[in-house]
Amino acid sequence: MTAATAPPPAMTSVRGGGTGASEADLLAEVVGLVGKDLAACERLYAEELASSHPAVRDVRDHVAKYRGKRLRPILTLLAGAACGGVNAKHHTLAAVVEMVHAATLVHDDVLDGADVRRHVATVHSRWNPRTAVLFGDFLFTHAFHLAATVDAAACRAIGAATNAVCEGELTQIHERGNVDLTEAEYFRIVAGKTAALTAVSAELGAVHAGADAATAAALRGYGEDLGVAFQIADDLLDLVGEEGCVGKTLGSDLVEKKLTLPIIRLRDRLPHGKVQELKALLADPTADARDRLLPLLKQTGALESAAATARERAAAAIARLDVLPDSPAKGLLERLARFSVRRGS
Amino acid sequence: MTAATAPPPAMTSVRGGGTGASEADLLAEVVGLVGKDLAACERLYAEELASSHPAVRDVRDHVAKYRGKRLRPILTLLAGAACGGVNAKHHTLAAVVEMVHAATLVHDDVLDGADVRRHVATVHSRWNPRTAVLFGDFLFTHAFHLAATVDAAACRAIGAATNAVCEGELTQIHERGNVDLTEAEYFRIVAGKTAALTAVSAELGAVHAGADAATAAALRGYGEDLGVAFQIADDLLDLVGEEGCVGKTLGSDLVEKKLTLPIIRLRDRLPHGKVQELKALLADPTADARDRLLPLLKQTGALESAAATARERAAAAIARLDVLPDSPAKGLLERLARFSVRRGS
Numbered sequence: 001m002t003a004a005t006a007p008p009p010a011m012t013s014v015r016g017g018g019t020g021a022s023e024a025d026l027l028a029e030v031v032g033l034v035g036k037d038l039a040a041c042e043r044l045y046a047e048e049l050a051s052s053h054p055a056v057r058d059v060r061d062h063v064a065k066y067r068g069k070r071l072r073p074i075l076t077l078l079a080g081a082a083c084g085g086v087n088a089k090h091h092t093l094a095a096v097v098e099m100v101h102a103a104t105l106v107h108d109d110v111l112d113g114a115d116v117r118r119h120v121a122t123v124h125s126r127w128n129p130r131t132a133v134l135f136g137d138f139l140f141t142h143a144f145h146l147a148a149t150v151d152a153a154a155c156r157a158i159g160a161a162t163n164a165v166c167e168g169e170l171t172q173i174h175e176r177g178n179v180d181l182t183e184a185e186y187f188r189i190v191a192g193k194t195a196a197l198t199a200v201s202a203e204l205g206a207v208h209a210g211a212d213a214a215t216a217a218a219l220r221g222y223g224e225d226l227g228v229a230f231q232i233a234d235d236l237l238d239l240v241g242e243e244g245c246v247g248k249t250l251g252s253d254l255v256e257k258k259l260t261l262p263i264i265r266l267r268d269r270l271p272h273g274k275v276q277e278l279k280a281l282l283a284d285p286t287a288d289a290r291d292r293l294l295p296l297l298k299q300t301g302a303l304e305s306a307a308a309t310a311r312e313r314a315a316a317a318i319a320r321l322d323v324l325p326d327s328p329a330k331g332l333l334e335r336l337a338r339f340s341v342r343r344g345s
Numbered sequence: 346m347t348a349a350t351a352p353p354p355a356m357t358s359v360r361g362g363g364t365g366a367s368e369a370d371l372l373a374e375v376v377g378l379v380g381k382d383l384a385a386c387e388r389l390y391a392e393e394l395a396s397s398h399p400a401v402r403d404v405r406d407h408v409a410k411y412r413g414k415r416l417r418p419i420l421t422l423l424a425g426a427a428c429g430g431v432n433a434k435h436h437t438l439a440a441v442v443e444m445v446h447a448a449t450l451v452h453d454d455v456l457d458g459a460d461v462r463r464h465v466a467t468v469h470s471r472w473n474p475r476t477a478v479l480f481g482d483f484l485f486t487h488a489f490h491l492a493a494t495v496d497a498a499a500c501r502a503i504g505a506a507t508n509a510v511c512e513g514e515l516t517q518i519h520e521r522g523n524v525d526l527t528e529a530e531y532f533r534i535v536a537g538k539t540a541a542l543t544a545v546s547a548e549l550g551a552v553h554a555g556a557d558a559a560t561a562a563a564l565r566g567y568g569e570d571l572g573v574a575f576q577i578a579d580d581l582l583d584l585v586g587e588e589g590c591v592g593k594t595l596g597s598d599l600v601e602k603k604l605t606l607p608i609i610r611l612r613d614r615l616p617h618g619k620v621q622e623l624k625a626l627l628a629d630p631t632a633d634a635r636d637r638l639l640p641l642l643k644q645t646g647a648l649e650s651a652a653a654t655a656r657e658r659a660a661a662a663i664a665r666l667d668v669l670p671d672s673p674a675k676g677l678l679e680r681l682a683r684f685s686v687r688r689g690s
Contacts, residue, residue: 055519056512107482111475130456130518133478137452137485138511144489145504152493155500159490166483167401173475174400 026332026339027069033328034077037086041073041094048095048146049139059123059135063102066120072097072201074336075226079205079219081329082321089150089208096147096154097201100162103139104169104197106132111173116249154204161200168192172258179267179279181259187228194234195227202226202333218323222333225317230340232310235260239290239297251290257282261309266293266302310341371677371684372414378673379422382431386418386439393440393491394484404468404480408447411465417442417546419681420571424550424564426674427666434495434553441492441499442546445507448484449514449542451477456518499549506545513537517603524612524624526604532573539579540572547571547678563668567678570662575685577655580605584635584642596635602627606654611638611647655686 031038049060073094080090109122110132116122124132140162147158172189175181202223206216238253239262253260259267259282267278278296281289297303317337324330376383394405418439425435454467455477469477485507492503517534520526547568551561583598584607598605604612604627612623623641626634642648662682669675 051512053512053516053519056515059515103482107478111478128518129474131515133452133456133481134511134515134518136478136482137448138508138515140482140485141504141507141511145501145508148493148497148500148504150497152495152497152500155493155497156490159486159493162486163483163490166479166486167396167398170401170404170476170479170483171398173473173479174398 030074037077040091044091044095048142072101075201076205078329078333079202080209082324082327083206083211084209092150093204096143099139099143103136106136157200161196164192164196177257179282183264190228190231194231195224198227199223215323218320222317222320225313226337226340229310229313232261233341254285254289262302262306265305266297266300269300314341375419382422385436390440393487417446420546421550423674423678424547425554427669427672428551428556429554437495438549441488444484444488448481451481502545506541509537509541522602524627528609535573535576539576540569543572544568560668563665567662567665570658571682571685574655574658577606578686599630599634607642607647607651610650611642611645614645659686
């Protein structure tokens with residue numbers, strides 16, 4: 001039974017369980033299937049970032065501490081395994097997508113002025129903003145350098161994806177404080193800043209396992225849907241997560257005046273008389289903005305509506321995999337999609 | 346007669362003329378030889394940065410105003426012309442190296458907190474630091490995307506050069522305030538932050554004109570020597586330039602505690618008793634640090650010594666061109682090297 005026919009349980013709690021399987025269980029199964037490949041990817045990652053300068057090594061080792069669950073390399077490796085088998089190019093490309101992701105994290109943190117990422121001091125708070133900007137650049141350029149060891153097509157795909165990430169982020173910055181942001185604009189930003197990289201991660205996994213064009217496109221679509229679902233879940237976590245689990249300050253999207261899906265849905269559900277009040281709060285958020293909005297987000301069903309959209313996108317991701325024969329890797333890709341909408345961080 | 350046998354006139358004034366030919370004359374001759382190619386490069390540059398988002402286009406058009414003399418694309422095109430002829434790949438690669446350079450400028454400005462670049466407001470002062478960081482990323486990723494339209498080898502070469510640029514810049518940041526920076530460390534930083542990109546610009550021009558390995562290596566060496574000469578001239582300009590011509594605040598290296606060659610030479614020439622006083626000033630520069638140091642820089646010959654090194658590197662660059670048959674393009678590469686050490690900005 002796939003989530004396309006039976007969506008995972010309601011996730012208004014976001015961290016809500018219900019299916020039993022924990023993140024640790026899922027990760028353990030991923031490691032069981034592609035653990036050696038993940039290790040090879042990690043080695044390539046470390047080799048590419050070798051530096052003769054101790055200061056560069058210090059920053060690199062520090063950033064390694066706050067890397068996350070390796071979602072993007074896992075997508076590349078599982079897509080490869082599900083489409084015909086993992087080879088050395090997958091190891092390289094998995095390292096590339098993780099490096100691009102790390103670059104965007106380092107730059108995001110300096111842009112957000114965040115002091116902590118996954119419970120670890122950010123580069124700009126441990127060193128300074130200059131080091132953070134330059135180390136992000138260092139990660140970007142090494143990612144491209146490493147991609148170039150595969151072939152020009154991989155470079156083009158990674159280039160196009162990172163272009164989309166940057167354009168999504170630039171648009172998001174530009175739209176900060178726009179309390180009239182539409183859902184279409186929101187989804188356009190998310191398609192760039194989050195889904196472009198998950199899409200190319202899965203697509204390149206398929207391509208380099210010898211998948212035909214239709215299968216590669218399906219895996220690309222899977223990565224895109226998964227990325228959108230993942231981002232909406234992230235938006236929800238920023239509103240209703242537990243600070244200790246999320247590993248960063250809650251309500252930061254409100255503080256940064258980034259309109260996320262639950263807030264857009266709230267705005268569009270409020271009676272006319274209340275909308276101006278909400279917009280005033282969004283335009284000039286108070287310290288307790290999140291506490292003030294939470295009851296409204298629940299009462300109007302805005303929270304549950306955004307969660308439902310996340311589940312729908314996760315289900316759509318899973319439906320894309322119908323082109324593939326059953327395999328342990330396909331099963332894990334399905335579970336990853338379900339998991340993307342009910343994770344803790 | 347080449348500068349290898351007869352170096353250009355002394356440049357302690359940096360802007361000092363003497364050879365007669367102005368920058369405008371030189372640029373006019375470059376345009377006469379490769380003007381159509383430069384125009385093709387500009388078109389590719391603009392096409393690659395096309396964006397559907399008006400805000401992205403605004404930033405792009407603004408940054409176009411403070412681009413400089415197109416030194417790097419000119420190196421690619423002249424190297425191509427001198428090694429067998431310019432083709433479409435040169436146009437692409439010329440756009441790529443210019444885009445990488447623009448990316449580093451945008452990030453440098455936000456790192457330096459500079460408000461003005463070439464008399465134009467910087468991105469972070471016109472918009473905000475977030476936009477500057479993201480637009481720099483946007484330029485980097487588009488440069489790689491464009492490079493991938495040539496071939497994987499070009500991607501690798503551009504990747505390796507940009508890695509070196511980032512590592513040079515990271516090292517420079519780390520060494521800020523190190524009043525004991527050695528000449529060797531200074532040259533290592535410059536080899537990365539400036540010379541890596543000029544080296545690959547000339548090298549790729551040669552490679553894609555069908556040059557053999559020895560010729561490509563000679564052109565790479567030319568670009569490297571030229572880059573170092575250019576950087577030393579830049580260091581000198583920061584000390585003895587005219588603010589109106591340089592287009593940025595003078596003495597900024599001192600303010601940012603970056604030790605440059607003239608300052609290192611001054612430190613190493615001062616009598617022991619004076620060195621501690623100098624180091625104290627460098628470690629905690631006063632507003633009039635530049636005014637206080639200028640007489641010392643002149644009296645000790647530190648300024649002239651650094652200028653002589655710049656001339657030597659320019660002469661070395663020219664000597665590298667001995668492998669090439671005489672041609673108008675070769676003549677312009679020689680003049681460009683001479684000019685690099687006596688420019689106004």
